[in-house]
Each structure stands twice: as C-alpha cells, then as structure tokens.
Amino acid sequence: VIPGWFSEISPMWPGEAHSLKIEKILFQGKSDYQNVMVFQSSTYGKVLVLDGVIQLTERDECAYQEMITHLPLCSIPNPKKVLVIGGGDGGVLREVARHSSVEQIDICEIDKMVVDVSKQFFPRVAIGYEDPRVTLNVGDGVAFLRAVPAGTYDAIIVDSSDPIGPAQELFEKPFFQSVANALRPGGVVCTQAESIWLHMHIIEDIVSNCHQIFKGSVNYAWTTVPTYPSGVIGFMLCSTEGPPVDFKHPVNPIAENDGSKDPLKFYNSEIHTAAFCLPSFAKKVIESM
Numbered sequence: 001v002i003p004g005w006f007s008e009i010s011p012m013w014p015g016e017a018h019s020l021k022i023e024k025i026l027f028q029g030k031s032d033y034q035n036v037m038v039f040q041s042s043t044y045g046k047v048l049v050l051d052g053v054i055q056l057t058e059r060d061e062c063a064y065q066e067m068i069t070h071l072p073l074c075s076i077p078n079p080k081k082v083l084v085i086g087g088g089d090g091g092v093l094r095e096v097a098r099h100s101s102v103e104q105i106d107i108c109e110i111d112k113m114v115v116d117v118s119k120q121f122f123p124r125v126a127i128g129y130e131d132p133r134v135t136l137n138v139g140d141g142v143a144f145l146r147a148v149p150a151g152t153y154d155a156i157i158v159d160s161s162d163p164i165g166p167a168q169e170l171f172e173k174p175f176f177q178s179v180a181n182a183l184r185p186g187g188v189v190c191t192q193a194e195s196i197w198l199h200m201h202i203i204e205d206i207v208s209n210c211h212q213i214f215k216g217s218v219n220y221a222w223t224t225v226p227t228y229p230s231g232v233i234g235f236m237l238c239s240t241e242g243p244p245v246d247f248k249h250p251v252n253p254i255a256e257n258d259g260s261k262d263p264l265k266f267y268n269s270e271i272h273t274a275a276f277c278l279p280s281f282a283k284k285v286i287e288s289m
C-alpha cells in the first residue's frame, strides 16, 4: 500500500490493482451489507468505494451510467415502465429520466447507506431521485422481482456490483429467470457483465444462462471506463420472446443535448452500435453459443 493512494485490490482481478491518489477521505462507514467509503481523488473527482471496489468516480461515471441505460432503452420504440435493480447511487435513474416516453421508474437497492451517501456526496449523480416518476424500494432485488406480477416492465436494468458480496445472487440463473418473468414479451434487460479481459469464464456462464432463459435476442456489449478493472466493462442485452430486438441499431434516438442540467457526455448512436463489436477472443466464445 502506498501512503496517500487508494489501490483497488480484489480476488476478482488477481495480481493487478488500479490506484488513485487520495486528497481527502470524506466518508467511511459500515452498512448492514458492506463497507462504504467516499474519497476526494486528485484527478477523478469524488470516488465511491464498496468493500474496497470502485463503484464510480465523478470523472468517468457518465460512460457506465449512460451506456447501461441507453443501450437497452434506445433499442425499443417506446419504453414506459422501467425497473432498476441496484444502482443505489442514482446515476442510472438520472439517465432513465431522459426518456420522455417513460412513465414509471422503480428502483430496488439493498443498501440504504449507498443512497444516503450518494445524495450527500454525489448530488449530480443522485439527482436521478428527484424525478417524480421514481419510486425507491430498499430491499433485496431477488425478493422484489419474485413479487412482481409477470410481464410488468418494458425494461429492467441490473446495475450491480461484482458477484462477491451482496450482488452475488444477481449473477445466477434463478435471478435471470425472475427478470424474464417480470418483462413483457419483447421487453429488454441490460445487466452489468464484467470484463472480457478478466472474466471470460463468468461471461461464458452468463451468456449460456441468458440463451436458456431469454428467447428473443442475446447480445454482449462493452465500453471503456478508465477506473474499472482493465479499463473496460461489459453489458448483457437480452430480450424476451416475441419479435427479436435488434440491439445493434437504436430505434429510439435520444437527443445528445436534451436540455437537461447535465447533457449526455458519452453515449451517442455511433458508440451504441460500436459497443457490440467484439475482439476475436471474445467473439469466439460469446457468438458461438
């Protein structure tokens, strides 16, 4: 450990650790589920850390929040009812709220401390909670989905941490089945799907489970987030039975300058399509299933 630096060490990425210079530690706490820390970094703004793993930084959170939201929502013509599992920082809510067709935004986050800490230290991320369409449920996403009537949602976004700790169940088959049940025919799900550089085995399992459960289309997309391990993060985009959704060509464009306080910084229709282009080592595994 280097004094004055935060290093992201995890068994999920052995032998490597991205480090950020600490200016000041702003918050340290322990919730019922995980250790929560916020620090002011020298070059990435404020940083949210859960159990020693970087969840977001002010400088690059736009990449993840915009892509995990607009890849699914721009792929269907008229999303109305959207559910977010996880995402307690509110960043995905901020992005979902850009879609004027959306009438109802439900969120189920297990850790209230993440919500409160985000509102206190990341107001431009937690601004998502201010939209009147948003309803916050504090609880376990697995239980929440089991209670949802079949076919309720047009889109579900699973903004999870890694499959170590509270989010472990969000990477398992029964959870994907409950997501499929909660979606209408032709509905879409987008989940956080780790790194093709670090987690091809995890991705292989997720893709296999998704092909068994989602009878529409199943696609893997990825993007660059400098402060996530290996500098990239992926997403599973799936649709339920019904006309297969063409995730690669957005049907529902979002204005790059939608007049909101914080306009889009990262997502656009070209990068939407490009996100599905995979290097051969990943294509070989993912597209052969």
Ligand SMILES: NCCCN[C@H]1CC[C@H](N)CC1
Pocket (backbone or CB within 6 Å): 053, 054, 055, 056, 064, 087, 088, 089, 091, 159, 160, 161, 162, 192, 228, 229, 233
């Ligand atoms: N809404 C915060 C993003 C949570 N997703 C992250 C993906 C990469 C992981 N190593 C940590 C969580």
